[in-house]
Amino acid sequence: MKNDRKLVVIALGGNAIKQADEIGTAYEQFRNVAITCKQLVKMNELGYKLILTHGNGPQAGNLLIQQEEAKQIVPPQPLDVCGAMTQGQIGYMFQNQLQNFFRKKGKNIPITTVITQVLVSKDDPDFDDPTKPVGPFYTKDQAMELNKTKGYIVKQVRPNGEKQWRRVVPSPDPIGIIEANCIKALVKARAIIIASGGGGIPVVEKSDGQLVGIEAVIDKDKAGQKLAEVVDADIFLILTNIENAYLNYSMPNQKKLGEISISQAEKYLREGHFLSGSMGPKMLACIRFIKAGGERAIITSLDRAIDTLQGNAGTHIVP
């Protein structure tokens, strides 16, 4: 039995926290987060219940560089622990800024970040051929050394420059949200929750049932979809740097997509209209959400989010 207020899970892109031309000071990040939160507060005022999830690429990247630079003095933490750290970091910024917007309006709303582990299958095919680059760039020699000493899988990721190599890790599919019951309890208490940041802390279930963190990065839109599914959200909203998805994007015959059915979305995805590192996983996440029983999945930009929820913008995927 659904409550009358619709529950929206919002997946925020990296630009909601750190712009590409910024170095990532706390000042910059709080400012960007504030811009995002202003829109989130409007959604709350429109009557939506909110759960946020977000990327952590730039923050995890910075942390990995810091760990690298200090590795002679301080032991670097593995990727699962780094992911947990960025969940705390970014979550704090969102809950602080959201809280402040509501305080301005004299509203006392429970808001918090839930540190979230996301289950992946230890048999996920992505473990066989990791493709997600993480951390600093290395010279070939450094990369080979890391492969030898730490077992890192390394790949050449750019054709020139002094440092062309990076570590790559698997990006397995999310199959469960370990803290789902906590998040549901908070939704019930009418809280705004920040969860599954950076795609969640990836854990596998060993044959004895124990959950073990792994060195991997889950796509944040896919993890956001799984989160939206397990909390029984009505709407899954992906906010990115573009207002709509397109057919034949950046070609003369490009066509903006408004509301499309799940079968149209599947057809367009199959036909290769959406870039694999960009709109592709977003569209796939939307398709999965509708297949799992969701009412509406939306892709749009932050500044059109309100218009979009009112049906006047964005790309909508519906059953």
Place this chain on the structure above:
Amino acid sequence: MKNDRKLVVIALGGNAIKQADEIGTAYEQFRNVAITCKQLVKMNELGYKLILTHGNGPQAGNLLIQQEEAKQIVPPQPLDVCGAMTQGQIGYMFQNQLQNFFRKKGKNIPITTVITQVLVSKDDPDFDDPTKPVGPFYTKDQAMELNKTKGYIVKQVRPNGEKQWRRVVPSPDPIGIIEANCIKALVKARAIIIASGGGGIPVVEKSDGQLVGIEAVIDKDKAGQKLAEVVDADIFLILTNIENAYLNYSMPNQKKLGEISISQAEKYLREGHFLSGSMGPKMLACIRFIKAGGERAIITSLDRAIDTLQGNAGTHIVP
């Protein structure tokens, strides 16, 4: 109206996560956390509802060193953000290990970490004379440079060695827990919650009501007490590296303290029986808890925690 299961807020010392002779690898920390969690699971089985809080000294120290080493490449984050990062880091380790102990027993218990801001007064006297050392040691020249360029307050903290100086920050008193309503909602949902790690993320309320993170460190036992107070806990349990508090500690006439009244505790504290950087703030936190209406405050060691809850060990402060 209280539930029949007693609610215990447990404040864990740094040794619950990183031993003094360890460098702080993830492996070491997960192992220590597992040892602690084994006792916490027993408490759960005795029928107690649990909220954990913990220190973050070694983890924040390591993170500050990493930030320092990479500062030419990556902008260091301020202390409030670093605190949030260690809440995510340590919280993840606890929720993962606790979850695993319960999974072994076939139990599905909601467990999560709540990123927690702790309110302090902007007029706290500790802002006038900061005393809490944080981050790396510096030479006098480095310290003076940091004072000039970044406004750090620096103090000579040891009499010899190459680097004798450290940054010091205020350690203000906690006066509120911003996420109290979320924590209460999770208690109601019978979750085990990790909250206010590292004493919480210190925030002040500006005259316009906005909450702003500050460069300070709140004592984790004092913050734990405030947490225990606002969630209306029955018992506040401080786990440290010693089984009891003592009168005339380490003197020939030292006397182990069992159950004492709040007036006895206040008298002993006034008389200077408890070290200011160690047992002093713990005893003060216990006194505050009882004054705020708590039923029982306890100081003991991890390995005696169960005996202590059954009344057979530890120092108990009662009304």
